[in-house]
Amino acid sequence: xxxxxxxxxxHAAGSxxxxxxxxxxxxxxxxxxxxxxxxxxxxxxxxxxxxxxGLGERIMMELNRKPMxxxxxxxxxDAALRIRNMFLxxxxxxxxxxxxxPLIEEHFGNRPVAVxxxxxxEDSGSGSFAGLHASFVNISGTEAILEHVRLVWASxxxxxxLMYRKELKLDVFSASMAVIIQELVHGSVSGVxxxxxxxxxxxxxxxxxxxxxxxxVDGTVQPDRWKVSRKRPLRLEHYPVPxxxxxxxxxxxxxxxxxxxxxxxxxxxxxxQVGAVFxxxxxxxxxxxxxxxxxxxxxxxGAVVLLQAxxxxxxxxxxxxxxxxxxxxxxTFENLKKLRERIEKEIVxxxxxxxxxxxxxxxxxxxxxxxxxEIEHRNEVYQKWIKVYWDDLxxxxxxxxxxxxxxNDIVHPENPYEFVDLLGSRDFQSLNRxxxxxxxxxxxxxxxxxxxxLQQGGEYELFQAFxxxxxxxxxxYGDLTSPLLRRASGLSAGMRKLLLEMASxxxxxxxxxxxxxxxxxxxxxxxxxxxxxxxxxEMLELARVSYRLRDDDNVYLHGVEAQLNAAMLEGQRRLRDxxxxxxxEQICALLCGREKPEAESAPEHSMAVFTEQKPQSxxxxxxxxxxGQPSSPGLATGRARVITCHEDLAGFCNGDILVCDAISxxxxxxxxxxxxxxxxxxxxxIHGAIIAREYGIPCVTGVEDAVSEIKDGANLxxxxxxxxxxxx
Amino acid sequence: xxxxxxxxxxxxALLASQKLCVLATADEGVPYTSxxxxxxxxxxxxxxFVTTRQTRKFRNISGNxxxxxxxxxxxxxxxxxxxxxxxxxxGTVQEIDKDAQPECSSVFLDKHPYLQDFLAAPxxxxxxxxxxxxxxxxxxxxxxxxxxxx
Numbered sequence: 001x002x003x004x005x006x007x008x009x010x011h012a013a014g015s016x017x018x019x020x021x022x023x024x025x026x027x028x029x030x031x032x033x034x035x036x037x038x039x040x041x042x043x044x045x046x047x048x049x050x051x052x053x054g055l056g057e058r059i060m061m062e063l064n065r066k067p068m069x070x071x072x073x074x075x076x077x078d079a080a081l082r083i084r085n086m087f088l089x090x091x092x093x094x095x096x097x098x099x100x101x102p103l104i105e106e107h108f109g110n111r112p113v114a115v116x117x118x119x120x121x122e123d124s125g126s127g128s129f130a131g132l133h134a135s136f137v138n139i140s141g142t143e144a145i146l147e148h149v150r151l152v153w154a155s156x157x158x159x160x161x162l163m164y165r166k167e168l169k170l171d172v173f174s175a176s177m178a179v180i181i182q183e184l185v186h187g188s189v190s191g192v193x194x195x196x197x198x199x200x201x202x203x204x205x206x207x208x209x210x211x212x213x214x215x216x217v218d219g220t221v222q223p224d225r226w227k228v229s230r231k232r233p234l235r236l237e238h239y240p241v242p243x244x245x246x247x248x249x250x251x252x253x254x255x256x257x258x259x260x261x262x263x264x265x266x267x268x269x270x271x272x273q274v275g276a277v278f279x280x281x282x283x284x285x286x287x288x289x290x291x292x293x294x295x296x297x298x299x300x301x302g303a304v305v306l307l308q309a310x311x312x313x314x315x316x317x318x319x320x321x322x323x324x325x326x327x328x329x330x331x332t333f334e335n336l337k338k339l340r341e342r343i344e345k346e347i348v349x350x351x352x353x354x355x356x357x358x359x360x361x362x363x364x365x366x367x368x369x370x371x372x373x374e375i376e377h378r379n380e381v382y383q384k385w386i387k388v389y390w391d392d393l394x395x396x397x398x399x400x401x402x403x404x405x406x407x408n409d410i411v412h413p414e415n416p417y418e419f420v421d422l423l424g425s426r427d428f429q430s431l432n433r434x435x436x437x438x439x440x441x442x443x444x445x446x447x448x449x450x451x452x453x454l455q456q457g458g459e460y461e462l463f464q465a466f467x468x469x470x471x472x473x474x475x476x477y478g479d480l481t482s483p484l485l486r487r488a489s490g491l492s493a494g495m496r497k498l499l500l501e502m503a504s505x506x507x508x509x510x511x512x513x514x515x516x517x518x519x520x521x522x523x524x525x526x527x528x529x530x531x532x533x534x535x536x537x538e539m540l541e542l543a544r545v546s547y548r549l550r551d552d553d554n555v556y557l558h559g560v561e562a563q564l565n566a567a568m569l570e571g572q573r574r575l576r577d578x579x580x581x582x583x584x585e586q587i588c589a590l591l592c593g594r595e596k597p598e599a600e601s602a603p604e605h606s607m608a609v610f611t612e613q614k615p616q617s618x619x620x621x622x623x624x625x626x627x628g629q630p631s632s633p634g635l636a637t638g639r640a641r642v643i644t645c646h647e648d649l650a651g652f653c654n655g656d657i658l659v660c661d662a663i664s665x666x667x668x669x670x671x672x673x674x675x676x677x678x679x680x681x682x683x684x685x686i687h688g689a690i691i692a693r694e695y696g697i698p699c700v701t702g703v704e705d706a707v708s709e710i711k712d713g714a715n716l717x718x719x720x721x722x723x724x725x726x727x728x
Numbered sequence: 729x730x731x732x733x734x735x736x737x738x739x740x741a742l743l744a745s746q747k748l749c750v751l752a753t754a755d756e757g758v759p760y761t762s763x764x765x766x767x768x769x770x771x772x773x774x775x776x777f778v779t780t781r782q783t784r785k786f787r788n789i790s791g792n793x794x795x796x797x798x799x800x801x802x803x804x805x806x807x808x809x810x811x812x813x814x815x816x817x818x819g820t821v822q823e824i825d826k827d828a829q830p831e832c833s834s835v836f837l838d839k840h841p842y843l844q845d846f847l848a849a850p851x852x853x854x855x856x857x858x859x860x861x862x863x864x865x866x867x868x869x870x871x872x873x874x875x876x877x878x
Contacts, residue, residue, distance in 0.1 A: 057806040064810035064867055618877055619736065624863060625871030709872070724869055 003045045003096075004103050010040040010118075010178075017042050019118030019178040024309050031287055033280065034305045038182025039107060040118060045096065046153055046177050052093035059083055059157060060173065065627055065723075066704055068166055074683030075702050077159040077401065078629060085408050085416035087154035092146060104142045104181065112140045112184040112249065115148040116308070117155060119177045132161045133177070137214050138184055138249035145181060151409070152179050185305050186249065187297025189268040191216060191223060193277050195285040195292045196230070198312050203227040203237075206277050208268040210259055211246030213295050213307060220256055220334045221245055224267050228278045236274055240267060245334075251531050256334055273298070280304050331398040333539060339396050340545055347388055348549075351556040354381050358563035363570040372588040375571055378564040379584040385560050393553040399546025400685055403539045410536075411527055417684055420693065422524060422540060423547040424517040429555040430665045430687075431510070431694060433477055434672055440469055441502035454500055460491065478562060480669045481650050494650040501673055505654045508672040511696030551687060554665040623709035623727050626700075629682055630723035631689035634698030638675035640727075642712040643667070657716045661707050663688035671695060676718035678725050680706040692720075700725050736772065736874065739815050739862050743768045743775075743799055747839065750798040751777065753788035760788055766797060767839040773876055775817055775857045776824070776836045778847050786853060793820040797857060809868060819860040823853045832856060 001017045002009075010018035011026025022040035029035050050056040062079050071079070092100070117133035134155035136148045155161060156177045165175065191208035198205075207216060207223035215221035222241045229235040243264045247254050269277070277296055284292045284306075294309040331339075358378060366374060400423065407419035443466045444451050450463045461467050470491060481494025491499075521540070528536045564584065571587040586596045641656040643649060649670050652658070658674040660667070662681040671677065671691050675698075679688045682702020692699030698720030710716065710727060717726040743766075751764045762785045764777040775797055779786050789795055800814035824832045826847070832854060837844055846852055862874045 054806070057809060060807065060810040061868060066867060066870075620875040622873045622875065623871070624873045625865075625869060627867060627869045722869075 001042050001044050003042060003048070003099055005040045005042050007035070007038070007040065010042075013042070016120050017044070017178065019043070019120050019180075020310060021116065021118035021308050022178055022180050025180065025182075027288070028284070028306050028309060033284070034303055036114070036182040036185050036305060036307065038113070038180055039103075041100070041149060041179040041181065043120065043176040043178045045100065045149075045179075048096050049092060049150075049153065052096060053090050055086055055090055058086055062086075063157075063162075063173070065629070066702070068162075070704055071702070072682050073159065073163065074686065075629065076162055078682070078684050080157055080159040080162060081401075081404060081408070082416050083157040084151070084154040084405070085413075087150045088147075088408060088412045089414070090150075092150075097146070100146065101142055104145055108142070108145065108181065108183070110140055112138045113145060113181050114184050114307075115139055115145060115152055116180040116182070117152045117177060118180045119156060119175070132158070132164055134158070135214070137212060137254050138252070144252075149179050149181070153177050182307075184249065185297050185299050185307070187212060187299060187305070189273075190295070190297035190307075191268070191277070193281040193294050193296060194312055195281045196312065197227065198293070201227075202230060204230055204278055204281060206269070206274055206281075208274075208277075209246060210243070210263055210268050211248050212254055213297055214254060215245075215247030215256065217295070218332055220332050221247060224269070226269075226274050228274065230282070234275055234278065236271055238267065243268075252529065255535070276304055280306065284309055331395065331402065333402060333542070336396065336399045336402065336542055336546070339392060340399070340542060343392060343396055343549065344545075347392060348553075348556060351385055351560055354385070355556075355559040355563055358560075358567075363567055368574065368591045371567065371571055371574070372591040375564070375567045375584050375588050375591075378567050382560050382564045385557055389553060389557055393549065396546055397550050397685060399542045400550065403543030403546075406536070406539055407524065410532075411524065418520075419543075420547075420684070420690075421512060422517060422520045423544050424512065424514065427548055427552075428694075429552045430668045430691065431551075433555075434669060436469075436473055436477075437480075437499070437502060437669060438507050438672065440466065440473065441499050442507060443469070444499055444503035445507075451500070451503060454491075454496055457496075480666070482646075497650060498652075498669070498673075501652070501654050505673075508695060510694055512694060547685075547690075550685065551665060551690060554687070558666055621709070622711075623705070623725075625727065626678075626703045626706065626709065626725045628678070628700040628703035628706075628723050628725065629684065630720055631684050631686075631701045632677075632692035632697060632699035632720050634676070634696065634720045635718070636676040636698045636720075637715065637717045640678075640710050640712060640714045640716045642707055642710060644707060657718060658688075659706055659710050659712075659716075660688075662686070663691070671697065676700075676716070676720065678703055678706050678710065678716070678718060680704065736862075738813070739864060739874070740768075740772060742801060742813055742815055743772070745801060746799050749777075751785060752796045752798065753785050754792050754794070755784075755788045756791075760784060764797075765840050765843060766799070767836045769835055772862075773859055774832075775859060776832055776854060777857070778836065778843065778852050778854055780849075780851050781853050782851070786855075789821050789855065793822065795819070795821050795857060813864070813866040815865070816863040817857060817859045817861075818863065819858045821855050821857050824856050826854050 001013060005013060005018055005022070007022060007026035007029050009026070010022035011030060015023050018040045025035050050059070062083055091097070114135060114137045116135040119133055134152050136151065139145055139148050156175050189208055189210055190213035191206060192213070194205045197203050204227070206226045206228060209216045209221045209223045211221070216223045224241055224243070225239040227237040243259055245256050246259050247256055280296070281292060281294055284294060288311065291312040292309050293312045295307040297305050297307060299305050361374065363371065363374070404419045407422070408416055411418070444454060447463065450460060450466055453460055479492050479495055481492060481498055524540070525533060525536070568584055568587055571591055572582060575587065575590050589595065589597055636657065638655045638657045640659050641648070641652055643658065643660040649667060652670045652673055654673045655675045656673065657676045657678060658670065659678045660680070663677065663679060663686070665687055668687060668691050672695060677688050677692045677697060677699040679686070679699070679701045680703055683689065686701060689699050689701055698718045700718055700720060700723050703725060710725070715728040717728070719726070747765055748763050749766050751762045753760050764779065766775050766777045768775050797817045798814060799817070800812060802808045802812045826833055833847060836847065836854065847854060859876055861876065864872050864874065
């Protein structure tokens, strides 16, 4: 097969070499439909590229760090980001570039084009990848086209595509990709059409938006919708929507802009145009022999141009169509902006208000029945916020990911995580809390008498600078070393040890300074074009909020949890039950004089982060070298401190290596003491990784079985450059 | 073999899939490597190989019984970097009296029937490595050590 095929050659060659989309365009063209002029880069070009550059094996090494089924979604996303960066930074081999450049140059010159994926199997009836592989609109010039071809190739390895292929039990590793390059049709109105409603019924469905079709496909612009009877005379049912924006070409890409008022007041299609689109869709169905899903646009001459067509993959509502879920793994900028508003205006103030309202209640003054009702109420409030946390706050982390991809596309950095350094973290709640701890430690460090007194378990109340600040700290954050964050007055043994340990070493300063952040931001601004600058800065700002909330949301949620804990503690105190494991429900029942119910299993969205150790067998198994993700650079050696429950944190000494299943923000107070962090849960944007980078501590995440295979007290060497943990 | 150890099963499968391995010996601290045919006992506690007594490897193990064997499934392609697994078996060797312990010869010949004449020669020694530990490497850098009970 040649490197380049016409649509009709693609149709003749079939999906295996040219992908379903290119083959379908050949079929449409052959049958007299109007399609945008263009050509297909065959799968051979992809193979020549990954074979000729060694990229194929680099991808395999990246994806074989550990078995795919043991990778969390975040780890798959990280791997996909690294792979995407490999594509961005690896130019075409000279011979391939020499073959392709003149052909593309001759065909398109400087005309704007769309660069679209056309992977084998992508649009088959059984497993459609619609929306999972990338397409780019409004790209001009051979160099830019070839760069975007590489990005389309890279999308074969996006997180969603990888996980979807795994779900369909397709061979993840043998995937290949053809690419369509086609002239851009500046459609004033575009849309999709289904010759039969995929959600059921016997009507056809047409959806239309002003501007480019991408706005509809990626969910940025809500479409007007028509149901059309399949028999004549056509009956139309119109479902209008509030029309506010459209996607238009801007230099180097597309942009969502407000719709002019006269357009907003009028549906994008009149009845005759709906009929024209429907006619095309129905004649296509007749030719193809199966119901069709097509994307179309109306060109300047008023003709319907078909951008692509494929068999409808689901007729009738299919609850198992997981594509929707995989597509939801990425969010558009517009979607995230709306989410940000909701989080900042409703969610965070709501959590803070609930927590402070509960804190005002004097629990000791309540009788047992009222206390039981209060515990129940607090438990409901807490469960409500946990749900919000999963539904809204976790998806908001996509703001960081969206910016990361944008940054890498522009800068092509050697380190695909360079963008994280631009995000800064000066306002992180947990880091501010740690700073206050450092200040307390600093008072001890400078006052020998106070230190001696604390070391001997003696008084500290006379040291007013210290005791005043300590009281403030406990009031605000509680006793960090107690799992229930007790707000008891005075210094617990755990806090005493923690502060002495921190005082025993020089103050740990934050690694990333505000000057660093400003310098990197300025450098980034220099690398975007003046047209791109406003959007670039808007995305950076959104990413910063997303990054901060990634950490802070846990602190806010914990504030609510602490109120529940306080009420439960009061309940337990009255029951004089030494058992620490009573649930809220059990405490309520006992307070009201009922029998203790059986504890239910952990709720679906449990916040528990500790896991049990695996039982050991006769053979001694010792991890010698474990691999994970390099999440914060640096090299450190020290004693492993394996954390399996909150109490383990109390024994944490300066220089110890924190080994745990997953760091929660309630554990991060020991991080300034840690020599390095090793975590089972994987990802570059998890709390452990964020806070490790902040302090300049080496960190390796995604180390499978870290807690069970690393023994407490073992001597560890953590290589945060390569993601390797050596056990001696 | 304890059934609850998946990884030992992986080691057993790797050993069963390979006929040759690399033997590392030392002569007063100077390392020396050779390729030998090996066979493993069912409990994986012992690996057997044969050599004539005139060889440098036999001289080395006579002076220093601490040796290591490397068994791997490389295919000499770039895919090895993500696909290959290797295990090092470390322990001490001793020569087996072929007449007194015919079961050891059987284990070896079951895997290498074509070496029957070579094994039977009076100049050939049947050597057993009593494995103290297996060190397993896969996924490029992932290393786990299995210490067997003495």
